[in-house]
Amino acid sequence: GTQAPPRTQERTLSPPAMQRLPATMRAAVLSSFGGPEVIRVVGELPLPRVAPHEVLVRVLAAAVNPLDCRVRAGYGRAVYEPLLPL
16 A cells, blocks of 8 residues: 655754854845846855744745736836835
8 A cells, every 4th residue: 555655843042052053144135126136146145044933944045027027127016115125
């Protein structure tokens, strides 16, 4: 017969595990609308502080989709401009 795939276990980070987090992170920062040249890749931003009701997610890979390109170009400016930098 076939076996079910192993179940992943949920884990919460204990204080010692949280201490192993890096102090900085890489980020793509969008500070204005425009072409690809407005995106800055920053390699030394501090990790954000996390409130008790929030989570910190480690991203190993990310993608850009057509909506990301349209937002960066200015579509939906009235919605997104108050949120800049993204």
